[in-house]
Amino acid sequence: MTIEIPKEKYTGAVREVTLGATADEGGTRAHTLTIGGESTLPYLQFEGTIPNRPALALEIRDRKPDDWSPLLLQAWGEAMDDPGEWAKAAEAAGADLIYMVLSLTDADGEPNTPEYARAAVRKVLDATSLPMAVVGPGQAEIDNELIVPVAEEAEGERLLLGICEEKNYRTIVAAALAHNHLVQSKTPMDVNLSKQLVILIHDMGLPLERIVMDPTTGALGYGIEYGYSVMERLRLAALGGDQMTQQPMLVNPGEEAWRVKEAKVGEGVPENWGDWERRALDWEAVTAIALVHSGANMLVLRHPETLRRVRSVLDDLLGSQS
């Protein structure tokens, strides 16, 4: 008996999006980074092509964060004291791109300033030649205030800027349009909301080739199943030909996983939770792997060891491809 493997025929594909610009293209990056383009469900190469690997980003900050786990502080050490050094360390750890989050305040609790943000981004651009994403601290007005000067500073670099949410996307999209960047479009775990925001951003004149969709995720144990299924549904819609769901998907398992108790806390937890470091690393990696299988095209991680582990899974899933 010879069994025929059932293959699906899809009419659509994920859109390709390219970040970063080399000198020829008006930037200073050593190379560009293209994500998306697949015409099949995650890693089923027997029925479609996957022209680009998912990108693995490491998150850095414009200054050493106050609330990160000691395990992360240990992993990055002194590099965290300077965004340029931190970016170099992330590059050395194997990141495909740097995902830089601007802080709400400085170390003394004073509001962050456009000048500081601008200088910090410049430092990172000079320290590494990787493509880069820069997002605000997550408060509408402050995000706008910080991202606009950053967009200007990095004119032509094709940064991924964010985070565009329903209530707050216009200013960031306008800055991306004016200075040749891309945007991260984020909506809270809902297929229709994801679509809608892509439409709104596209309506402002930004080409679809410059929008990365962030459907939002939860950590393992804290709502991951909702994000997982929304991603599967978005991907099936994209393959089914629904144009406005065809953006590559970015998710942030690093931020989500390192926020929860299982990763954060080493003492006073049940004995069966096991070794703290192993648990924390597994929390981030297992969250990431579930999202790899639900269709993530870009994963933002925090620990270099997680990046290494996820990378080796992807190497195998993609076989001889590179």
Next chain:
Amino acid sequence: MALTGLEIYKLLPQTNCKDCGYPTCLAFAMKLAAKQAALKDCPHVSEEAAAKLESASAPPITLVELKGDDGAVKVGNETVLFRHEKTFYHKPGLFWRLRDTEDGDELKRAAAEADAYHVDYVGIDLYLDGFAVEAASSDPATFNAAISAVKSVSKKPLILIAPSGDLAKAGIEAAAGSRPLLHAANGENWEEMAEVAKEAGVPLAVQAEDLDGLAELTQKLKEAGVEELVLDPGVTSYRDSLEQLTSIRRLALKQTFRPLGFPVITFPGANSEVDETLLAAEQIAKYGGLIVLEEFNPASLYALLVLRQNIYTDPQKPIQVQPGIYEINSPDENAPLMATTNFSITYFSIANEVEGSGWPGWLLVTDAEGMSVLTAWAAGKFDAERIAKDAKTFDVEGKVSHRKLIIPGHVAVLSGELEEEMPGWEIMVGPREAVDINSYLKAMWSN
């Protein structure tokens, strides 16, 4: 594929005798097709027709049950490829592999430790499902003794890795009283394995190089009278596992391909080049059935058990707790009162934290339709009005003598409105994360 009413009608006697309680055979057939009647209600159906009807209505993926002296694991009988289409029903069983070449006392110690492993996740007790004992010695007596050793400390279901008739027999003998899975029949040994499985009435795993080989073997085994089978496609890498397990699931569900309509067994740690935890995670998400781990590590097992719980929850129903006023650490009328929502994860995050801190406290669990603090707030299910109303419904004024209510830091914006809704009450804004509740109470609660 289920049969239509007309297809069923063709298999009935077509005499319209009405003994089934329906006016015609066709009417009865229609009811059968709609699953509103049972075939046994027609006394005249031929044996041959009954067999055809039964096999057509069998689930596309056979349900396989393993039983220990206490406790059982059921896998199979899944009906969808993606959880959002309905739900996944039977969580993959997580087993730990032990070898009979290990010293008996060491086996007992290891099995006892893993047997005692329990973690609580949002009120759900999570644990290892059982043990796979391998006849690595190839000696029936040694194998028998090892199983007895494991059984003396654990009542969990077993998988017996015993690739010959003799070993299988020895294993079955030692496991008497339970219902283990025998692993595994292959192209060479299938006849003797089938005999042992059939006689003992236990499920049998099947091993072959590829899907063709698996399908051929399951056919032979079914003919030999073994119905409950488990497929071992021998996958050792992420890609191989994803492709094989997806193909098997699709063939079973989309083509009702009976020869592969069985749950799958995998050994994610078999290849030392592979990160066992991450391959097991993949298999939990993508169509694993029984997952046998090489390493027992509490931290990794916890992550895998939680992933399994998440992937296998019914997407239609968030896990909730009953709204109400909950007592933690026997509070009196001076103990702090805290508001939260009735989403399980939310409730247990804060309840466990308060409990662990040793603070006596009252938790006002509002009816937020099973949503987290921020989700409920954004959806208008955790607003000042609702909190005030539930405070009344659950009579907080009768429970505490003070008039202070702590709300989650994430919804600090509610405090003004809530003070209006609850005259005479002071609304205190707690920390954003539950982990910080102890230090918050130490600093802010003065009783």
